[in-house]
Amino acid sequence: MEHFVEGEPKPSEERTSVEQLVQQREEEWCFGMIIGLQTTTVLAYTALQAHIPLYNPKDSSSLFEISTNRHVGEFGRHARRVMDVLQAELSVQIFADRTMRAPTPNTKNAFSKGPYEPQRGDSRLSSEVYVVLYGQPSQFENVGKFAGACNLFLQHPVHCDRNVLYKNPHCLTPRPHETTFTYDLEHATFSSDCYSDTLSNPIDLFTDGEDRARLEEADSPHDLHTTLYKHQKQALTFMLQREEGWGLDGPRRDVWKSDLVAGRLTYINTITGRRQYKPPPSFRGGLLIDAPGLGKSLSIIALIAAGRAKNAGSTTLLVVPKSLIPTWKDELQKHLRSDSTLKYCVYYGKEREKYLDRVGDNALIITTYSIVRNDWKATLGQSGDRTLLHSIVWSRVVLDEAHTIREPSKSFAKSICALQADIRWAVTGTPIQNRLMDLFSLFKYLQAFPFDDVKVFNSEVTEKWRAKLDPAAVAKLKTLVNCLCLRRPKETVHLPHREDKTIYVDFSSVEWYQYQKVRDGTLDQIKSAYDGTPGISYLNALRWVNQLRYLCNHGTASNQIRKASRQEPMAQRSWSELEAQTYFDELDQVGLAKCSNSECGQDLSSVLTDDDHCDEPSISELLELYCSPCVEREGEGAARLRKVCNHLPRRSTEPVDGFAATGSLVAGDLSSIAHGQSMLTDSSTPSKIKRVLQDLVETPDDVKSVIFSFWTKTFEILQPKLQAKSIRCVRLDGSLSATGRANVLRVFRTNPNIKVLLATISCGGIGLDLTAASRAYIMEPQWNPMSESQALDRVHRLGQVKQVKTIRYVMRRSFEEQVLNLQRRKQELADLTLNHGNINKDELTYGRLQYLKELVG
Template sequence: MDEEPQLFDNVAVVNRECSTILSQIATFCTFEASCLTEPWIPISKGTTTINKDTCILVDIIIYGHPKHCDEVGDILGIKKIYLQEPDYRETRYGYKNPHFLDLNSNCPGADMDRHPLRFSLLQAEFQSQQLEFSNGKVLTQSLLKQKLAVVFKTMTRSQNLKRVIADTNRVHTSLKRYQEEALDFILQREFGPISPEYCLWKQKDQHLYIHSITGFEKNETPKETGGGILADEMGLGKTLTILSAIIRTANEAKSFALSTSNGTLFAAENTLIASRATLVVVPSPLLLNEWLQEIKLHCTGFSKPIIYHSHGREGNPEVLADADIVLSTYHTIAAESTDITSPLWKVNWFRIVLDEAHIIRRMTTRLFKSIKRLRANFRWCLTGTPIQNSLEDLAALINFIQSSPLDDFHVFKKHIISPLLKGSGEGVDNLRQLLDSVCLRRTKELLNLPKVIFESRLLNFSPREKRQYVDTRDKLVRMINQNRLQPQNKGCLGVFQLQLQLRRLCNHGTFQKLSVGVEDFDPEQAIAHLRKLKHAKCEVCKSHVTGIHGIEEQRSGSFTSCGHLLCSKCIQKTKGALQKIDGRDGCLKCSLCPETIFGEYLVTEGASSKPSGSGNKNLSAWQYFDKDGCSTKISAVVAEIEQHKAEGKSIVFSCWTRSLDLIGIFLSSRNIAFVRIDGSHTLVQRKWILEVFQKDSEIKILLMTTGTGAVGLNLTVANCVYILEPQWNPMVESQAIARVNRMGQTRNVRVVRYIMKGTVEELELQPQQTRKLEYAKVGWEEDDC
């Protein structure tokens, strides 16, 4: 007879974060834990032991009454813990998972192959706030969404604007009614008068003004004007509206430029060159061309716009100041942030316009600080998605347009964010007042655009693909288990390489070679995950690293090819300390570990974006794939392209050039003509390729990386969009789709998304997208979300 099993207290402990979460639901749930037996070492019959510092992955099954299901889902979801279908459960009980979204079935969990909760370590980093009522109860995202929905439904500014006719002598395109009303909003926010209903400062008596949101007081007349946020949905013609405003206010701009001083300026700013120019800042060089085309298409009488970008740009600030419009990029301005000779800082611009202004939503970055440093009489933000992640995104825009005193983040948090998160009516009213004052938002319903038809393809792996995916996944889990015992940064490289392998396997199937190289590594995601774990520190000086490269980040860093994270200051030191290995050319020994470096010392962002051609040139991509492979997803995409090629032009989006390579191989083998744009193409090449796609009736397919096609393009020549894989940031997809479904589109647009069943795409990326979109689109509803 076996011995009676001994019961031990404190055999193991759950980490503090998990125990804190579980304690919140312990009053109405019970738990069942299980783990693998390998870590336990037999000592004698009936007894086992385990090393003191061993970290074990434990699967915890939660049991409770169905009425608590959604509440448990909200509590766990806020903490970014998402339930997976368990490997084992008590079959006599029913099963319901509040975190599972099944697009093809009313039976959650039916016939799905899932990995247990241990996989939650791979969740993408999305900013999440601790949402609590003042009485300690959790404010769920769904409740917050309801609060914000109330805000946007009660805004009235757009209903109380009059039509302002554009200067028809210089603007030869008729404005829509809503664009003429936007002109009224712009003129009010720049020159007044603003209706008292939408003023944030209220006059209490002859010499005292009180801010209606913060309660701050001023003895002198406060400034209500200065710019604002034009947040019309993508495709409503914000560019034409701004160009019309620039022309409409040309005389006021000249008067500003002729003034020798301005009482509203700081003393130091009186030394700047007063300008009549509007500086327009865009995300990419491709958008510079888009603005030039819009000017050429709609306007006459402009002096030649100045492009302040790339080599040979204008260095004389007086020339810039005397232009009607100056076009530049965020990257250019950030790159010149430390250049004291740059003419950007010597001009007091009449107006600054930020196109796709959500680019500056992170106030701690060098990019935001560089843009904020620019001086201007008026400041405008153009964005169809002013709230992408959280209310802090809106705080950044309010900071830029200098809507005092809410341009101070601490004040914004106290009077806008905190009351909303506490669920109070005050928070709803404060946000409504603020937005009604400084922001104008209209939706695509004004355009009566054709329908967008969304279709999802939930695909099953072939047996070969499934075996390769499961083998790679198991290898990843073992590596994660090992790295939990080694909390230092070294070794993170391999984890992220393998995780990317899982995502790429979903696209490439068994075409994907199993060797893991540097080209499979995404440094940005690695940095984001290490920051989440509070491990994003330089291994040499222990300083915090906020991102890759030095343009948009406060403290940048890079990974070495052997897995170390180094800040930009320590990279050169460690590079200089590399030791040559005798008799082995091109091989160096790392100064921080015993590993040998082959080839490049640092991992770069562009590692996976090597140039590749289109058409027959794609055959060279076979070097990256197994010729005997198969891909369920690629085959499905190409089959659908063939089926619908007579219905119009199509765009295939992927975040990986390798996936576009594989699509290109398949299209070429079927003699289907296509063109392609990715990060390796120059601006001139991109312009030429787009012209070919738009004008050549034989070219029906455009392959494009999501980063290239996310913003700034008018792609209405197409009426079908294929999205090869879900993105960490779903707004990238939404923006790409909006370039097809916008003003000028005359046909229904079909959008097809591909998801591999039972994989990281369905179990992690898709739920993340759903949660993020549910938050981001509150009040900024888009048809394509």
């Protein structure tokens, strides 16, 4: 994959001093430090100084002090075997500290394989020995896997005897874009990044587990028409293995293992280290979280077909967002043989109950999250009797877009967890957005004992991670998730070449004059907001900031916005439901739609989901936002809360104070122009639209393109221009029903005369196959760079046969350049509550104003 920038100088061929330093030292990295190898150390020598450099001769268990060559201790049998391997493959640095703890008989170090039991008259005490590991960059993954297999966890090193690049395979990189050397660690702090409940790059947790490349390739089920790729056959092997239950014995890594102790069978939890005599509750299933574009849907279809072949009466319940029902029907039709015995039906609509009369006749029943919730609610208050979906013990339940149940207190999650099933699978590309608790809801649904209990999850995962009570918290969590999930990166498969290009566009002289004028006014608004009434002055500043974004896309068409924004002072506006919706959308547009509860911080930005809209957030007059679970816990005292819609299409249909709410983003329609967009002259056509038209006209006739934008208004300007140039297009946005979206995609895919698909970014990144196109255009930088990536992955994925070209447009010297800068600082965007204590309303407003000021530049 290549990336080019048009309109910007090419990077210098010369390396920076840091890059030169990295190149000079790339022959050796530090992989971290091991603590916990079982040793005994002589008291007389360990108490003399803060840390004592030691060495361990080859093929020996003895430890010697380097400066005196005196014998000071011994490695235990298990530790010696580990050290033999480490010293054969790596360079090691060994030292002891002066802190000593007398070992208690019959107790066991958490990281050791056996206890040290002092004999009568033994004058030795157990002391911590530290082993720092150094090696070649190519050994990075293997070091992490070996240490994990030995139940040892690499931590941030101290007292390093050389200054080399530090890369720890057992710790999420605290600052992914910074270079850290071992000597820097003496003054470095990692607690806020490595042990916060908020994760800067959550998917790192799932990237370095067990080597999945060694999985055997399962045979393709007979009912499949499509030939499975190698990685999909391996996925089928993994899923079939997980459906057999816990790997209590045998070589497969798992959360639970059986062990014979004193002739009695016991069961040990490999994450917590705790033992029990009772077998753990049955668990079959897991998470399939392959990177977007690897064909997770086909892997699930293969699993269902394989299960049906083994058990003719087995039935799988597949739960999907309503919008994806047509997509799944297309997938089944495409991949199954015409004579397949794998029958399926859709459980939806008023007469849906008739499909459950003979469940066993169908291998697959497809339904939606909202239907599961509605059926679950119908069972409440009926003396505990189960009806409809919850009355059946399903052979298998599969959740697509499983992050839908991310919040365990919401009705979606509760109703899904109430389903009865022998096997449970969760399919998602984003198992964690920002918080570890996102993962708990999935574990609760999977019934992955004991981590499906919130108290256990908090004590063993969240609290230790956050408070750094367990220095191995990162590695333990990685071990946990990699036992239960399968995640392969996009590079697993060979896709056609992809070229990414960024094009910088200049304002016209008229546009630049207007932009400067609005920018100055925006800075004045922000400045006055610091001293104004909390909330009210901030609303003015927020609206002015959004005008800058409109100007970048819509040019002189943004004149109407400024006129509308000056019609009435904010303080005189009524706090109605529609007004609240408008302000929520304003926050959403600048990346500030996050729960104001500092213990939550959930992203409340717009998503495409079912049309019935449940569990929606609330907003106060002071723009305090709360997700629905936090309304009860934190938001009751907020000023005049109003519930808002954070789904598409918007439920609001009436205009408010000059702003239209027309089934699309409310704020997106602020730039409506009285005259038809087709009447725009060449001189008044926005510069960015001109550039897009130029690129589309120059596109070869056999190439289809997708254009992504945040606003439907962009398409209202662009669409007539395309028609005027005889470029036929179709449009996909939140105002369409699920059936309408499916029809648009089918036409785009099958009609050779349709060259362009216009898609809002919120619709284009969810569960769609856009491989009919080989060009993708991003009209404006998005606040969340993941939304861009997800949209582009719809084009560059399995099924794409052409080389792909993606183009991002950025207005030079504009607000959009600031958005790019803030994309690179995702962690700061993820935490806008300023602290981890009780929320302070003044600090919230002040922090947001600082954020807006930085955006304006």
